[in-house]
Amino acid sequence: MSRLRLVWRKTLNAIMLSLTGLAALAVVSVLFLILGYLIWNGGKSLNWDFFTKLPKPVGETGGGMANAIVGSLKLLMLAALMGLPIGLLAGVYLAEFGGKTFSFVVRYTTDLLNGVPSIVIGIFAYTLVVLPVKHFSTLAGGVALGIMVIPITVRSTEEFLRAVPVTLREGAMALGASKWRTIATVVLPAASGGIITGMLLALARVAGETAPLLFTAFSNRYWSDGWEQPTASLPVMVYTYAIAPYDDWHRQAWAAGLVLLALVLLANLGTRLALGRGTVRSV
Amino acid sequence: MASISQGNNASAARLAPQVRMTESSTTGSQREAPVRFQISDLNFFYGPKQALFDLHLKIPANRVTALIGPSGCGKSTFLRTLNRMNDAVRNARFEGEILLDGQDIRKMDVVGLRRRVGMVFQRPNPFPKSIFDNVAYGLRINGYKGRLSELVEHSLRRAALWEEVKDYLHKSAFALSGGQQQRLCIARALAVDPEVLLLDEPCSALDPVTTAKIEELMFQLKDSCTMVIVTHNMQQAARASDFTAFMLDGKLIEHTETSKLFTTPTDPRTEAYITGRFG
Numbered sequence: 001m002s003r004l005r006l007v008w009r010k011t012l013n014a015i016m017l018s019l020t021g022l023a024a025l026a027v028v029s030v031l032f033l034i035l036g037y038l039i040w041n042g043g044k045s046l047n048w049d050f051f052t053k054l055p056k057p058v059g060e061t062g063g064g065m066a067n068a069i070v071g072s073l074k075l076l077m078l079a080a081l082m083g084l085p086i087g088l089l090a091g092v093y094l095a096e097f098g099g100k101t102f103s104f105v106v107r108y109t110t111d112l113l114n115g116v117p118s119i120v121i122g123i124f125a126y127t128l129v130v131l132p133v134k135h136f137s138t139l140a141g142g143v144a145l146g147i148m149v150i151p152i153t154v155r156s157t158e159e160f161l162r163a164v165p166v167t168l169r170e171g172a173m174a175l176g177a178s179k180w181r182t183i184a185t186v187v188l189p190a191a192s193g194g195i196i197t198g199m200l201l202a203l204a205r206v207a208g209e210t211a212p213l214l215f216t217a218f219s220n221r222y223w224s225d226g227w228e229q230p231t232a233s234l235p236v237m238v239y240t241y242a243i244a245p246y247d248d249w250h251r252q253a254w255a256a257g258l259v260l261l262a263l264v265l266l267a268n269l270g271t272r273l274a275l276g277r278g279t280v281r282s283v
Numbered sequence: 284m285a286s287i288s289q290g291n292n293a294s295a296a297r298l299a300p301q302v303r304m305t306e307s308s309t310t311g312s313q314r315e316a317p318v319r320f321q322i323s324d325l326n327f328f329y330g331p332k333q334a335l336f337d338l339h340l341k342i343p344a345n346r347v348t349a350l351i352g353p354s355g356c357g358k359s360t361f362l363r364t365l366n367r368m369n370d371a372v373r374n375a376r377f378e379g380e381i382l383l384d385g386q387d388i389r390k391m392d393v394v395g396l397r398r399r400v401g402m403v404f405q406r407p408n409p410f411p412k413s414i415f416d417n418v419a420y421g422l423r424i425n426g427y428k429g430r431l432s433e434l435v436e437h438s439l440r441r442a443a444l445w446e447e448v449k450d451y452l453h454k455s456a457f458a459l460s461g462g463q464q465q466r467l468c469i470a471r472a473l474a475v476d477p478e479v480l481l482l483d484e485p486c487s488a489l490d491p492v493t494t495a496k497i498e499e500l501m502f503q504l505k506d507s508c509t510m511v512i513v514t515h516n517m518q519q520a521a522r523a524s525d526f527t528a529f530m531l532d533g534k535l536i537e538h539t540e541t542s543k544l545f546t547t548p549t550d551p552r553t554e555a556y557i558t559g560r561f562g
Contacts (some may be wrong), residue, residue, distance in 0.1 A: 167408040171468065174368060174402035175421035175475065176394040185424070190411045 035261075042258025045251035050259070055221050055232075061248045065256055067223050071138070071231035072207065072260070075217060078142025078227075079149050079206055084199050087153025091195075094154065095161035096183055107158075114151035121147050122212030130216060136230035141217025145206040152205060156198025160191040193275045200271050204264040210235040234260040316343035319479060319509040320365060324379035327360055327533075329372070334360050335533045338379070342526075344478075347501055347510045349524035349541065351517060353561070357533040358513045362481050365511065366400040367393050383479075398425060401472035405484040407464035409456035409471075414448050417456045417467055421475040434474060442470035443500050462493030469500065473508075480504065482512040486519065498523045517557055521545050529553045 049064045056063030090110075094103055125144035130136055164187050172182040188195070217231050219240060224231035234256050241253035320342035327335035335357045342348050350358040360369065367388060369375045381388045388396055398421075409417050418435045427434070435452070439445040444466040448459070456467055465485060472480060482501075486494040501510055501523055514520050520527050521541060528538040529550075537544060537553045548554045555561055 165408065167404050167406060168410065170368060170402075170404065171408040171410065171471075172420070172424075173371065174366060174397055174404075175424060175471070176397040177420075177424045178394070179371075181424055185420070186410050 038254065038258050038261060041251075041254040042256075045255040046258060050252070050255050054223070055237075055252075057221075058246070063252075065232070065234070065237055065252065065259075067220060068232035068234050068237040068256065069259065071217070071220070071224060072233045072235075072263075074138055074224075074227075074231065075141045075145055075213070075233055076203055076207055078139065079145035080199075080203055082142065082146030083149025083202070084153055087150045087199070087202070088157055088195070090150070091154045091157025092161065092183060092188075094158045096179070096187070110151045110154045113147075114155070117211075118144075118148060118209050119211040119214075122214065122216055125212065125216045133228075135228075136216060136218035137228045138217055138224060138231040139227045141213045141231065141233065142227075144212035144216045145209060148206045148209065148212070149202045152202035153199055156201070157191075157195050160194030160198060161187060163194070164190045196271060196275060200267055204268060207264050208235050208260060210239050214239075234263075316346055318342065319344040319384065320511075321382040321385075322379070325361075325364070325377060325381065326379055327357070327364060327369075327377040328375065330374040333533065335364075335377070338535050340528060340535060340538055342479075342509065342511060344509045345505055345507075346525040347505060347512060347523055348526045348528060349520035350511065350513045350528050350530060351515075351520050351556070352530035352536075353556070354515075356530045358530055359483055361530070362483055362511060362513050363402075365479070365481055366397050366402055368402065394425075398475050399477055400479040400481060401475065401477035402481045403465070403468050403472055403483065403485045406488050407461055407468050409459070409464050409467055412456060413453045414456050414459070414467060415452040418470050418474050421471060425475060438470040438474040439467075441473050441504070442466045443496065443503075444470055462489050462496065465489060465493070465497065466500070469497070473504075477508065479509045479511065482510060484513050484515060487515065494519070517545075529556060531556070 049062060050066075051064060051069065052066050053062070053064035054067055055065060090106065094106060098106065122144050125140050125147065129140035129143050168186055168190060169182050172186040173179070177185070213233055213236050217233055217236070219236045220230045220232045238253045238256045238260070241249040241256065244250075318341045320340075322338055322340040322342070325335055325338035325340075326333065338361065350362065352358050363369050364377055365381065365388075369377070370393060383391070383396070383399065410420060412420070415432075415435055418438050419431050422431060422434060436445060436449075439448065444463060447463060448467075451458070456464065459467060465488075469480075469485075486497055489497070498519065501512070504510065512520075512524065524541045526538065527541045527544045529536045529544065529548075529552075531552055537548060537550045539549075544553065545557055548557060
């Protein structure tokens with residue numbers, strides 16, 4: 001009896017282990033399939049012109065997406081300038097100051113905002129920025145992406161601040177530091193690695209957003225000067241080029257996808273290396 | 284006669300530490316040493332729950348007072364009331380009076396109070412900064428303008444850590460061992476030259492050798508500092524303290540000279556606790 005039980009237990013253990021292992025493998029292989037396909041197709045179409053030239057008119061082959069690369073960077077910069085400070089400060093509020101009721105409302109709202117479909121946020125930015133001036137603009141696209149950055153930053157900042165041990169705060173307060181001083185000189189530095197990683201993930205997440213840009217930043221076949229003209233961006237270019245009926249455009253869409261992914265990956269890796277481990281260091 | 288000489292010695296301690304060293308462990312009753320903290324009618328509440336009941340207690344200057352008692356008896360709560368660390372705890376409040384050198388701590392500026400009453404915690408809690416910046420932290424936030432490096436060295440020497448870290452001052456404090464980190468935290472507390480040092484189970488996470496170092500340190504610090512230590516280790520209370528207070532369920536059961544409390548306790552509950560029959 002007990003021997004049978006033992007065998008059954010071992011079998012069950014083996015089954016469950018292989019099931020979880022298979023699931024993990026599935027996750028990894030999906031990512032690597034996408035990556036491999038992207039690198040295979042995108043790599044073939046990538047050349048120096050892609051980074052330096054403007055798109056060619058329909059019918060001509062060649063050209064590049066220099067304007068879309070710069071456009072994407074400009075949009076991300078706007079999103080960072082608008083979303084990150086608000087997200088950081090709200091996260092600090094939630095983790096360090098918030099009373100019960102108001103914090104609950106803020107946290108809940110943040111989660112809801114995080115779940116709002118990106119196209120709805122696009123409509124919001126359209127109503128807010130595009131309609132009053134009656135034209136698409138880089139600014140409008142930045143606003144849409146900035147709004148999307150906020151909830152992700154808030155929650156990751158809050159999480160990493162909460163992971164800082166209470167004893168660290170008490171240590172500073174026992175030396176006579178005020179609450180704000182404690183946060184600024186001890187708590188935030190202790191959590192900085194995680195917070196910055198969270199911010200980058202937020203930016204990486206919105207870097208690939210297409211829907212909210214379709215009717216805010218729109219697109220542009222040429223360079224976009226300043227902030228008030230519509231601008232090209234990599235994700236919108238991928239969309240436009242992928243659904244077009246020209247083989248050359250398809251190749252360029254693959255290349256754009258690869259560049260977009262590479263940008264996000266590089267930013268991520270770079271900061272991870274610069275910061276060491278992306279977690280809170282505690283005792 | 285004895286009482287007068289004891290009092291004189293204690294008040295002269297800051298001027299002539301060497302003299303005090305030899306006599307600090309000689310006994311003198313609680314009344315004879317000058318009083319640093321005078322606590323009367325202290326009742327403490329976490330919301331509706333009362334944690335401390337009618338505490339009356341005098342903490343003598345330049346002595347080590349140990350607080351013992353089973354977990355949850357209110358030792359730490361009491362300790363944290365002395366520098367108002369509980370201010371930050373939601374719904375916590377206390378009634379009664381705590382006088383530091385005759386001044387009501389509730390009327391004092393909390394920053395000033397904490398500068399005078401330093402604290403060392405159960406687990407070492409160095410800041411994620413260099414060793415130097417850890418010690419300098421209290422000086423900087425208090426707007427100290429003098430030569431930081433001299434005071435940092437002085438504090439590290441007082442905490443018996445200088446020789447071990449003098450070549451690594453700008454390395455992260457996390458590179459130190461647990462015992463070194465705890466001494467760093469003591470140095471950090473000492474840097475602002477507090478009159479009182481509150482120690483909340485400072486050795487519970489440390490090995491016996493390091494514990495011995497810290498007890499030795501406490502002995503030396505008696506010249507300049509009044510210490511209150513919460514400990515679960517009765518041998519430690521017996522070794523390192525001059526006075527011991529036994530607490531149970533938020534009440535102060537017995538408070539007297541350490542030698543007396545451990546040899547001839549007056550309350551049966553104290554006896555039961557120190558002989559290991561409960562707690």
